[in-house]
Amino acid sequence: MQDVTPLKQLLAYPKQIVITTHHKPDGDAIGSSLGLYNYLIQKGHHVTVITPSDYPFFLQWLPNNTHVLVYPDHKDESARLIAEAELIFCLDFNTLKRIGDMGELVRAAEGKKVLIDHHLEPEDFDDYRYWSINACATAQLIYEFIALKMGEPELINKDVATCLYTGIMTDSGSFRFDTTTPDVHRIAADLIAAGAENSKIHALVYDNFSESRVRFIGYALLNKLEVFEEYKAAIISISKEELLRFNITTGDTEGLVNYALTINGIRLGALIIERPDMVKLSLRSTGDFPANEICKKYFNGGGHKNAAGGMSEKPLDEVINDFKRILPEYKTILIQ
Numbered sequence: 001m002q003d004v005t006p007l008k009q010l011l012a013y014p015k016q017i018v019i020t021t022h023h024k025p026d027g028d029a030i031g032s033s034l035g036l037y038n039y040l041i042q043k044g045h046h047v048t049v050i051t052p053s054d055y056p057f058f059l060q061w062l063p064n065n066t067h068v069l070v071y072p073d074h075k076d077e078s079a080r081l082i083a084e085a086e087l088i089f090c091l092d093f094n095t096l097k098r099i100g101d102m103g104e105l106v107r108a109a110e111g112k113k114v115l116i117d118h119h120l121e122p123e124d125f126d127d128y129r130y131w132s133i134n135a136c137a138t139a140q141l142i143y144e145f146i147a148l149k150m151g152e153p154e155l156i157n158k159d160v161a162t163c164l165y166t167g168i169m170t171d172s173g174s175f176r177f178d179t180t181t182p183d184v185h186r187i188a189a190d191l192i193a194a195g196a197e198n199s200k201i202h203a204l205v206y207d208n209f210s211e212s213r214v215r216f217i218g219y220a221l222l223n224k225l226e227v228f229e230e231y232k233a234a235i236i237s238i239s240k241e242e243l244l245r246f247n248i249t250t251g252d253t254e255g256l257v258n259y260a261l262t263i264n265g266i267r268l269g270a271l272i273i274e275r276p277d278m279v280k281l282s283l284r285s286t287g288d289f290p291a292n293e294i295c296k297k298y299f300n301g302g303g304h305k306n307a308a309g310g311m312s313e314k315p316l317d318e319v320i321n322d323f324k325r326i327l328p329e330y331k332t333i334l335i336q
């Protein structure tokens with residue numbers, strides 16, 4: 001879609017609407033979803049946000065968070081809402097695989113599907129699309145959708161602004177990634193002017209950890225970080241047993257991979273975690289190094305150039321070894 005006219009008409013009268021976002025939602029996923037929710041309810045729509053999985057404690061304070069349905073806890077109700085929805089907004093993901101079991105429910109649903117996203121190569125399942133890989137966050141696209149495409153900047157109230165600011169702040173690494181353009185700062189300024197309390201939001205997201213999470217970070221950096229200077233790469237790997245030992249819950253490992261890149265000279269960081277049903281990889285890189293290519297080629301995943309992810313069904317040790325074996329293939333790009 002970049003032409004939004006049909007949606008403007010569709011949203012002119014109250015509709016049954018579902019908003020969904022990716023598995024293990026992050027700040028942008030929840031911020032975009034609740035930002036759009038808080039906009040649409042002002043227009044009289046009946047809206048439900050359904051997440052395919054739970055999400056971190058430090059994101060559970062956003063305005064109207066209590067109305068979010070977590071699919072595994074409300075399967076029947078979610079299935080009914082998806083089937084009955086006239087419009088389904090799919091935010092911050094590019095393939096229905098990213099919403100697990102809900103993917104087939106959404107695919108089969110009769111409602112019109114709207115994709116708003118900033119990931120590469122979206123799957124063709126949508127009816128309308130507002131998509132740009134140049135956006136630093138899906139929340140930026142939601143801002144543009146409301147303010148520019150729908151022409152309703154006055155509906156960006158404090159609740160909407162708080163959610164969208166959270167999405168932009170988290171996906172831009174607190175305004176430090178190179179996706180942070182002058183426009184991103186201008187949008188952030190508008191959101192603060194509309195009521196987003198920037199300092200408070202930052203503290204709610206980043207200064208809201210449990211003691212065990214902080215100790216876990218210390219443990220991981222001291223004992224689980226392997227640095228491969230010759231490849232300008234570093235790996236942090238975490239086993240199921242370690243997750244249990246430190247009582248790690250959803251979101252507690254978020255941001256850990258970024259520590260790899262804080263080491264002088266390191267250009268590629270990988271966090272490899274043994275989850276109950278698979279091994280999950282999170283990659284981060286700097287400059288032109290395409291972390292998403294490694295994920296796509298070897299780990300059934302994808303993502304952005306500098307932030308990508310994937311998975312493997314092999315045991316943790318094998319995945320770590322696979323990753324190490326892959327490094328020489330990328331040596332020339334990594335050391336340039």
Ligand code: 5GP
Binds near residue numbers: 307311
């Ligand atoms: P994270 O490392 O924070 O889990 O994910 C970083 C980015 O990588 C996400 O924004 C998403 O674009 C991408 N990503 C993570 N896991 C997967 C995956 O399993 N498949 C795909 N296609 N992309 C992923």
Ligand code: MN
Binds near residue numbers: 028136138
């Ligand atoms: Mn995002």
